[in-house]
Amino acid sequence: MSNNKIPARAFNSTVVALLAIIAIILTGWMLKATRTVMVPLTLALFIVVLVQPVQEWLCRKLPPRLSALSIALTMVLIVAVLALGAGAVWLAVESASEKAPEYGRKLIDGWERVTEWAKERKLPVSDSADLPKLAGRAAGSWLVSAASAITGLVLVFFLALLMLIEARIWREKAAAATEGSSARRFLGAVEVICNKIRQYFYIRIVIGVASGIVAAVWLWIAGLDFIWMWGLLTFALNFIPNIGAVLSVVLPTAQALAQGGSTRILLVGCGLTAIHQFIGNYVEPRVEGKRLAISPVVIFVSVLLWGWIWGPVGTVVGVPITVTLIIVCAHVAALRPIALMLSDTADEEALDEQTGAGEEEADRRKPAA
Numbered sequence: 001m002s003n004n005k006i007p008a009r010a011f012n013s014t015v016v017a018l019l020a021i022i023a024i025i026l027t028g029w030m031l032k033a034t035r036t037v038m039v040p041l042t043l044a045l046f047i048v049v050l051v052q053p054v055q056e057w058l059c060r061k062l063p064p065r066l067s068a069l070s071i072a073l074t075m076v077l078i079v080a081v082l083a084l085g086a087g088a089v090w091l092a093v094e095s096a097s098e099k100a101p102e103y104g105r106k107l108i109d110g111w112e113r114v115t116e117w118a119k120e121r122k123l124p125v126s127d128s129a130d131l132p133k134l135a136g137r138a139a140g141s142w143l144v145s146a147a148s149a150i151t152g153l154v155l156v157f158f159l160a161l162l163m164l165i166e167a168r169i170w171r172e173k174a175a176a177a178t179e180g181s182s183a184r185r186f187l188g189a190v191e192v193i194c195n196k197i198r199q200y201f202y203i204r205i206v207i208g209v210a211s212g213i214v215a216a217v218w219l220w221i222a223g224l225d226f227i228w229m230w231g232l233l234t235f236a237l238n239f240i241p242n243i244g245a246v247l248s249v250v251l252p253t254a255q256a257l258a259q260g261g262s263t264r265i266l267l268v269g270c271g272l273t274a275i276h277q278f279i280g281n282y283v284e285p286r287v288e289g290k291r292l293a294i295s296p297v298v299i300f301v302s303v304l305l306w307g308w309i310w311g312p313v314g315t316v317v318g319v320p321i322t323v324t325l326i327i328v329c330a331h332v333a334a335l336r337p338i339a340l341m342l343s344d345t346a347d348e349e350a351l352d353e354q355t356g357a358g359e360e361e362a363d364r365r366k367p368a369a
Contacts (some may be wrong), residue, residue: 032309036118039313040152044159046317048167049194050201051078055164071164078157099225129231163168189331192355197320207284208238214275215248222267224256240315241299294322295344330355 031038051074058070171187216231224230230252237244249272256268294302299319306318322342329339330351343351 028309035310039310042156042317043156043313043329044163046197046320047078047156047160048163049197050102051054051342052167074164075161084353090230092232095228096226182283185331189327193324193327196323200320200323206237207279209240211235215272218271218275219252222264222271224252224264224268225259238316241303241319243303245280248276249273298322298342
């Protein structure tokens with residue numbers, strides 16, 4: 001008589017896999033449903049992680065009775081950076097507004113040619129008279145988005161302020177809540193996560209500034225309009241892995257197409273492609289040095305996934321969140337296979353070195369006395 005029963009071990013593995021899939025789906029739905037709360041909270045947390053070394057340095061330099069002033073000076077630094085960014089945006093908009101009417105007329109003329117071509121073939125297309133209405137709706141939508149962004153930035157600012165004030169207290173609470181080696185492992189994992197996040201954003205800022213300046217200079221040589229705007233956009237898109245580099249080439253090339261001239265189109269398209277290829281394949285690997293390598297497929301999927309969950313903010317924070325997940329999984333024995341699958345290495349020793357899990361993993365592998 002044949003035995004058709006499924007082995008208990010295989011059955012348990014299947015159940016665990018199905019439960020993990022269900023948990024991932026429910027977590028994604030929860031994060032999307034609570035984006036109004038989670039997005040400002042996550043941004044504030046990342047800001048605190050980035051500026052905390054500055055705050056601690058100020059705290060050491062100031063007299064003990066003025067140590068609380070370090071938080072105020074750190075927040076002033078954040079406001080100064082935001083003001084600098086707002087000024088750069090204003091400068092880009094101001095430079096683009098001078099030639100906006102000219103390009104508006106070109107857009108209407110081009111759309112009229114498209115509508116004539118479509119009407120000859122009896123294709124449905126909007127009339128050029130609808131363009132001002134569409135532009136007005138787009139402008140209204142941008143104004144609403146800008147007002148919402150300003151409100152969100154104020155909320156993020158105060159959340160970051162509260163987190164900086166209570167950072168030391170929460171560190172002490174975490175140490176008190178976990179005892180012995182567990183406390184050391186937990187705080188070690190948190191420190192590795194913070195260092196990796198800082199490394200990621202610092203490198204993105206430096207590479208973004210360099211990319212924006214080089215791209216703006218090249219576009220100026222090519223005779224393209226709005227070079228300030230394209231340089232600033234290149235810097236901003238640098239924070240979106242893979243997709244940002246493609247957009248940094250496609251959008252200025254489309255502008256060159258509208259501005260006219262086959263030589264200009266080739267200069268812009270080929271030149272920007274060469275710049276981003278050189279920076280992405282030569283400069284970044286040498287600047288980053290030893291880092292937590294993530295599979296390129298995982299990077300692309302994380303950008304798409306977090307972009308779907310949290311919108312544009314998700315495309316920026318998707319990779320740091322994925323880095324955090326890899327480090328957490330590497331520090332939990334049962335989740336280490338997930339860390340290996342998401343990383344760019346199949347070597348457990350390399351993963352331990354990158355995530356700071358090597359010491360506790362060595363302790364775990366020691367034979368019992």
